[in-house]
Amino acid sequence: MKAEIVAVGTELLLGQIVNTNAQYLAEACAGIGIDVYYQTVVGDNVDRIVSALRIASERADIVICTGGLGPTMDDLTRDALGIHVGAELVMDEDGMRKIEAYFAERGAVMVESNRRQALTLAGADVLPNDTGMAVGTALRRDGKLYVLLPGPPRELKPMFDRYAKPWLRANMNDALPLFSKSLKFAGIGESGLEHALLDLIESQADPTIAPYAKEGEVMIRLTSRASSEAEAFAKMADTEAEIRRRVGDHLYAEEDVSLDAVIVRLLRERGATLAAAESCTGGLFADMTTSHPGSSEAFAGGIVSYSNAAKTALLGVPKALLSGPGAPGALSAETAASMAEGARTRLGTTFAVSFTGVAGPGPSADGKPAGLVYLGVAEEGKATEVRELKLSGSREIVKLRACRAGFYELWKRLR
Structure with a gap:
């Protein structure tokens, strides 16, 4: 009806x-x-x-x-x-x-x-x-x-x-209820996900396939009308299996839950710990992490090192990286790696992430463009990796997208 x-x-x-x-x-x-x-x-x-x-x-x-x-x-x-x-x-x-x-x-x-x-x-x-x-x-x-x-x-x-x-x-006349199942994805945009599933979406009947997008996350909602949840999920099974075959590498949850919440859960399940070293994100990553119950078991702490002096004093970033002839500068892959390693070592954690870049709205003093962010991930016993991000949007959006990218990099290591 x-x-x-x-x-x-x-x-x-x-x-x-x-x-x-x-x-x-x-x-x-x-x-x-x-x-x-x-x-x-x-x-x-x-x-x-x-x-x-x-x-x-x-x-x-x-x-x-x-x-x-x-x-x-x-x-x-x-x-x-x-x-x-x-x-x-x-x-x-x-x-x-x-x-x-x-x-x-x-x-x-x-x-x-x-x-x-x-x-x-x-x-x-x-x-x-x-x-x-x-x-x-x-x-x-x-x-x-x-x-x-x-x-x-x-x-x-x-x-x-x-x-x-x-x-x-x-x-009412007899009517079958609707049952839905959410599939959450990261590291792929709404348009990319839709392109990968376009033929399924165009030919959908029951179950239906509906994509939804949030900042840094995309969700597919499968919906079917049936007399019970078990019957509905059985009708969804083939479609879900095909979705997993195509884009399963980006699937992080089978419920409507944020990626940061999943990261906290995975860290706790594995007995792993996390630290953060933030410059351009200004503590947003730590705030997002600690917004979830139980995060104290996994998150050791965060260091907001906005100035070069703070990067050196709090994280041990060498001055030679930050300034002087031939120095890559604060906004560089080298500094991001050093920040992540400093945070992990000083807080004694399994993982550490770092962010340094230009949130905007304009370029940095040395001409680096707004949205350029270096994301460092340090892991105990492994080489530190740095990812260069070229982000768009307002200052707030750049900070949020950088944090979402940080959670995605952690998820790839924890899944």
Whole structure:
């Protein structure tokens, strides 16, 4: 069945709050076999809400509304649905008793407008609100299903899970739920991944193949409709095997997890440790690493050595590398190698990574271009390697891409 989510609230249109409810509901609907084809946002105006409901009901079987069920005069979703389907507003007595008890227990005066939160539509089923006061509404009319949910996520989520979802299942035609599996890749761009899988994507049916990109990471989501997760994964097996055959060298996870999280897990599993020596990334690599629980078991520390003096004093980088006749300079492969080796030796770790380069936005004082970064990787018992990166983007993006490259180099050694 096709659904449309209609989010009501002028604050959404003004960008004052983010519509996280739509994301939650779309995913929850997919899990019970409902395809969300459209999402609409409309302000607190009864005529515009009625119009949005009319359009939604013309192109969807299910209309799910969020917001506009509160006590104030601009909470108009119930009124608009009543106009749209020709039903009058009625009081839900159980909801009203709950509201009255709430104020009585606190010794507070209940203003008359609070009664609006107990209103529903004649002929509708009431969806109780276990975490708030505004009741929800579930209505079947002219072959369409309508669900009204409160806007606050702490009220909407339990109401949908406990009451709206069972109501929808009971009133829907038989529909198979969707199941998805995520495959995460690193060291390959979205266009490169898509090119490698283009014929599979163009001929997809069930399962479907959808690529998604984040900074430094790409994800493939396989999705299938089936009666169980095991059945869905069995339908995906051949497609997944072909994807692995083509681009398996870049596959780092079978779930939607960041590469830095995987690095921390792999280090812990192997009893290995990591240090960082950062110049142009300014501590971002260390911050990304330590954002994951358990990172203290694997990450010994990081040294932000921005100046030449700090590189020498903290990491032991020879002055002859940094300045003077014939010196390669701070922004060089030689300095990156020395930084990585210094960090690993001084912190006594299995691995160390280093970053030195030009984050931008302009070139360095000696004319080296923005985005030029040298990434060093030192490993106990092995020769230090340095990779030259030529990155694009803003200063922040260059720093992030350099860190992502560092995690990728570590992953190649740890996998």
